[in-house]
Amino acid sequence: MSSIISVANLSKTYGSGFKALKNVNLDIKRGEIFALLGPNGAGKTTLISIICGIANPSEGKVMVGGENIVTSWRKARSLIGLVPQELHTDAFESVWATVSFSRGLFGKPKNPAHIEKVLKDLSLWDKKDNKIITLSGGMKRRVMIAKALSHEPQILFLDEPTAGVDVELRKGMWEVVRGLQQSGVTIILTTHYIEEAEEMADRIGVINKGEIVLVEDKATLMQKLGKKRLTLHLASKLDTLPESLAHYKLDLCDNGATLVYDYDTKGERTGITSLLGDLRNAGVRFSDLDTTQSSLEDIFVDLVRTS
Amino acid sequence: MNLHAVRAIYLFEMARTWRTLLQSIVSPVVSTSLYFVVFGAAIGSRIDHVEGVSYGTFIVPGLVMLSVLTQSITNASFGIYFPKFVGTIYEILSAPISYFEIVLGYVGAAATKSIILGLIILATAGLFVPLHIHHPIWMLTFLVLTAVTFSLFGFIIGIWADGFEKLQMIPMLVVTPLTFLGGSFYSVNMLPSGWRTVALLNPVVYLISGFRWSFYEIADVSVVLSIGMTAAFLVICLVMIGWIFRTGYRLKN
Numbered sequence: 001m002s003s004i005i006s007v008a009n010l011s012k013t014y015g016s017g018f019k020a021l022k023n024v025n026l027d028i029k030r031g032e033i034f035a036l037l038g039p040n041g042a043g044k045t046t047l048i049s050i051i052c053g054i055a056n057p058s059e060g061k062v063m064v065g066g067e068n069i070v071t072s073w074r075k076a077r078s079l080i081g082l083v084p085q086e087l088h089t090d091a092f093e094s095v096w097a098t099v100s101f102s103r104g105l106f107g108k109p110k111n112p113a114h115i116e117k118v119l120k121d122l123s124l125w126d127k128k129d130n131k132i133i134t135l136s137g138g139m140k141r142r143v144m145i146a147k148a149l150s151h152e153p154q155i156l157f158l159d160e161p162t163a164g165v166d167v168e169l170r171k172g173m174w175e176v177v178r179g180l181q182q183s184g185v186t187i188i189l190t191t192h193y194i195e196e197a198e199e200m201a202d203r204i205g206v207i208n209k210g211e212i213v214l215v216e217d218k219a220t221l222m223q224k225l226g227k228k229r230l231t232l233h234l235a236s237k238l239d240t241l242p243e244s245l246a247h248y249k250l251d252l253c254d255n256g257a258t259l260v261y262d263y264d265t266k267g268e269r270t271g272i273t274s275l276l277g278d279l280r281n282a283g284v285r286f287s288d289l290d291t292t293q294s295s296l297e298d299i300f301v302d303l304v305r306t307s
Numbered sequence: 308m309n310l311h312a313v314r315a316i317y318l319f320e321m322a323r324t325w326r327t328l329l330q331s332i333v334s335p336v337v338s339t340s341l342y343f344v345v346f347g348a349a350i351g352s353r354i355d356h357v358e359g360v361s362y363g364t365f366i367v368p369g370l371v372m373l374s375v376l377t378q379s380i381t382n383a384s385f386g387i388y389f390p391k392f393v394g395t396i397y398e399i400l401s402a403p404i405s406y407f408e409i410v411l412g413y414v415g416a417a418a419t420k421s422i423i424l425g426l427i428i429l430a431t432a433g434l435f436v437p438l439h440i441h442h443p444i445w446m447l448t449f450l451v452l453t454a455v456t457f458s459l460f461g462f463i464i465g466i467w468a469d470g471f472e473k474l475q476m477i478p479m480l481v482v483t484p485l486t487f488l489g490g491s492f493y494s495v496n497m498l499p500s501g502w503r504t505v506a507l508l509n510p511v512v513y514l515i516s517g518f519r520w521s522f523y524e525i526a527d528v529s530v531v532l533s534i535g536m537t538a539a540f541l542v543i544c545l546v547m548i549g550w551i552f553r554t555g556y557r558l559k560n
Contacts, residue, residue, distance in 0.1 A: 054400045073403070074309070074403040077401060080401065084394075084397050086394055088393060088398075089395065092326065103315075104311045104312060105311075105312045105316070105398060105404060106312070107309040107311045107403055108311060147398065
């Protein structure tokens with residue numbers, strides 16, 4: 001898959017001397033959903049702002065759809081739709097007027113049929129004549145997506161699209177994003193909700209302290225870094241672990257009622273067979289067992305802590 | 308040239324005017340009418356002619372200029388400050404639109420509003436005093452030049468302001484006094500010679516003088532100087548706006 005966005009050696013230093021981005025290199029593939037994860041202040045919004053033309057880079061080069069964002073900014077920007085993190089709207093405009101305004105701003109002639117389709121896709125059609133101030137938070141968020149889609153962009157940036165949106169609406173939003181991907185739009189989303197990245201993304205990038213720590217296919221990432229946990233519910237409580245089990249790094253939890261064993265799925269040997277054999281030899285019996293895969297959240301927290 | 312964008316910004320700003328009709332058009336017309344009642348009819352009736360025209364007639368160009376100056380600044384500064392304040396500026400900055408086009412949209416709309424307002428005030432003045440415009444083309448030239456120049460100035464204030472207080476400060480504390488002292492209600496020639504020299508440092512004197520000349524062929528300073536000063540101020544504003552966009556001052560951090 002070819003790159004639709006290519007970021008090379010990008011750095012950003014603010015007037016205060018704060019380095020928001022440090023030599024960032026990143027390629028976004030055409031048609032994918034890319035999730036950019038990172039704690040607050042990691043540089044997510046700065047990176048998006050530079051690609052979209054809102055902030056000036058200090059160093060480095062950004063290509064969008066083969067166009068340089070500095071020398072060929074008009075072509076580059078016309079490919080992008082941006083939904084910023086904050087709900088910035090013209091409170092007294094109608095939904096129809098504000099979405100039409102955005103289309104004009106991006107240099108496209110009027111196309112009521114397209115605006116109608118966008119509003120219908122986002123379940124905003126019956127609100128088209130309402131003033132934005134009268135809409136709920138979730139609807140305002142959708143108006144902002146409608147504005148970003150009004151000029152038929154090839155790339156859509158969603159900066160924290162579901163912040164402050166309830167679970168029901170969040171799932172609705174995911175459906176919308178999936179639909180957009182199917183129509184050929186490349187989507188870059190930043191999120192705090194790991195669940196969102198896990199649910200939506202094809203690839204995941206982690207940014208911390210202005211540096212890209214990792215970029216990986218979601219599945220590979222989960223497999224590569226994912227740990228599994230075996231929990232054994234003991235038939236009778238243990239006060240201490242038998243000496244013969246010391247080398248397994250087991251945790252005795254719940255006042256001796258459960259044994260927890262973490263193992264690496266990518267390792268040659270998981271150690272489970274020998275552990276179970278040694279448990280039987282030591283006379284430790286268990287009534288039940290279960291295994292769980294570590295979530296993206298655990299992986300993310302690990303990465304950020306170590307970077 | 309992204310004409311669709313210029314049109315979108317222009318129409319958006321004009322729509323704001325119609326939405327706030329009372330504040331944008333009716334209120335300046337009412338306050339100007341009050342000036343005519345107070346200065347033209349009440350006090351003016353006790354004042355002799357000024358440079359050959361009745362006092363009520365004499366103050367018309369100054370009053371039109373007073374409104375055009377303040378409204379140009381207010382409209383343009385608010386037009387660009389408000390998107391900064393509510394955050395919708397992100398869309399303008401991320402759109403494929405050049406700085407020149409942004410200015411064209413915002414300043415064009417602000418100047419249009421001021422020109423419409425100036426003409427409405429002129430028509431209102433016609434209800435109170437007899438009007439005769441000797442040089443209508445020059446009158447329109449001065450009106451348009453002043454509206455554009457001060458809309459550019461307002462745009463700069465809107466970019467510079469980081470709060471509503473600053474937004475109000477320049478129009479209230481600088482422009483209104485300069486306009487009042489710039490010969491809206493009197494001829495600078497009526498001042499003692501020392502004060503006349505001081506008054507000539509006020510750029511608004513040249514605008515009002517030129518504008519009044521286009522009506523009655525009476526001026527405090529030569530018309531060429533009036534045009535020259537207006538053009539000079541226009542160039543200064545353009546240079547400042549060029550610098551703002553080149554550096555991203557208060558727009559891109």
